[in-house]
Amino acid sequence: MTPERRALADARDRLGRDMLAWYDRNGRDLPWRVKGGPHPDPYRVWLSEVMLQQTTVAAVRDYYRTFLTLWPTVTDLASASLDEVLARWAGLGYYARARNLHACARHVAFERAGAFPETEAELRTLPGIGAYTAAAIASIGFGHRAVVVDGNVERIMARMFAETRPRPGVRKTLGDYAAALTPDGRPGDYAQALMDLGSLVCTPRSPRCAECPWTHDCLGKKAGIAADLPAKAPKVDKPVRRGVAFVLERDDGRILLRRRPESGLLGAMMEVPSTDWRSDAWDTAEALPHAPTLAAWTPVPGCVRHTFSHFHLELSVLRARTASGTNVEGTWADPARLDDHALPAVMLKVLTLAFGPAGTASGGDAGSDLGSSSSSDSATEAGSRARAGTH
DNA sequence: AACGCGTGGGA
DNA sequence: TTCCCAAGCGT
Structure with missing residues (x-):
């Protein structure tokens, strides 16, 4: 790590405070989110996170509300047939998510008495829960410290550390950077703060650096290359x-x-x-x-x-x-x-x-x-x- | 490790 | 219109 990057990582506590302060003022109001309250129901966190995999907030909103109304608990969802779940998921895409959602609900409801596991390692064993979703549930749903790395976090870290190597090869490095900046306090809020920063400020195109709580520490901004990061592999034409x-x-x-x-x-x-x-x-x-x-x-x-x-x-x-x-x-x-x-x-x-x-x-x-x-x-x-x- | 896997909204 | 995607996971 360069001395510049080392110094950035050493500023972890200050950056964490600034990020959380920004979140308290600017965090989005979303149906699955509890701001300034107790941890939300892990079932709701899990449901929203699975729906949000590779999918926009706008697309998820109504589906989330429909699912929660039809199936308020994981046991309710587990009691539905796969056909019912697929019919309600129809239009949202990536349908393996719905099949895994149903399988996961049945496991949690019938093998674990309706209680989601709290650790990332246990969560990872459930169908449809990978590294990102496990960290999101552990931090947001249970308040455990976890390093959440999704597309937003990768983009933010690539810009903060001026990492110019292309994805996906550099993913592990970006995860290391994210871990270096993750503070100890308010894990769920910090995770959600990064999501909001990614969707509101540190956007893929035309980032609003003037509104960013980290703008004075961002090595990508300092180098004038923030908007061009992360570097992406050339796209291939669809047949x-x-x-x-x-x-x-x-x-x-x-x-x-x-x-x-x-x-x-x-x-x-x-x-x-x-x-x-x-x-x-x-x-x-x-x-x-x-x-x-x-x-x-x-x-x-x-x-x-x-x-x-x-x-x-x-x-x-x-x-x-x-x-x-x-x-x-x-x-x-x-x-x-x-x-x-x-x-x-x-x-x-x-x-x-x-x-x-x-x-x-x-x-x-x-x-x-x-x-x-x-x-x-x-x-x-x-x-x-x-x-x-x-x- | 690279690839298969949807969709609707925004620039 | 066309292109680009958006809070990944499983194999």
Whole structure:
């Protein structure tokens, strides 16, 4: 460590006091947060931290409230079925989190009498709880000293110590810096203070250094490179995959859905049946043998574009009606009750393209013919509205 | 260790 | 419009 960095680390107690003072004045008011009070319920800390993994506060807010209303304790959550939990998680993304959340709840409720473990080491053994989340629960939920290292903390430390090596290789070093600056007092508040500083002041682009309690100690600011840190590895282009989705409507207006495999992309979520998703475009004639049943499949104008974490998807949609006796594998869903099902955003877009936005006058009506002139753009926007309207 | 894994909002 | 992401975890 350079002498400059050594001196910075030696200023730990003063920096900790300044950070906590800043938090007392500027800390955000969030549904899962208790400012200036006792430690919050570890269940609530855990629930919010899992939802916040790689996800914005704005996206989490309503989901958190819904979960807490439906399931006020970890035992309530553990008593729900996986399908119920997935249906309520639908739209939030990274669905392995929901599967792990359910498994973790069952473990805590039924193997530990509803009490979360307090130590990072024990927390780490639970499904969906890694190094960050374990430290967050230990500090925020139990008041134990723990070094919380998430994306915000990495960014703050990279700037404070003017660390120019790129992530993720430098992660361990940034963790060492974070440990050197973590004070002994008020562990939960300090952890949350760093989150808030990262979201309000030390932001990825255009940091507001004038508002930062650490601005006079920041080696990145002193060097004039704070805004450029942390260095990021070059991004790789996402490939495009293409497929054909089959929206099958029964005479009574219900729609055929299927459950996806338990793991992998959108694992255990519901879907509209479709072909494989591959790089080559599909011919209608080539796609038809993949349809769930023989029927008069008609193209729906427009297409669904959706971006996953690692590829773009373009789905064209075929639609057909079938007699009520048709025997196919899957579930016949009432289109007026789509939020009862664990439908990821991409599948909501498919149904919106085929039928129009849920909640419109004819939406879900057996004879409706909405969406006949939908463009891909309107399908995307309508899909967002449909999801937003369910919360 | 590197990669697979979603989504909606903001610049 | 297009790009960039945001409080990571599991394998």
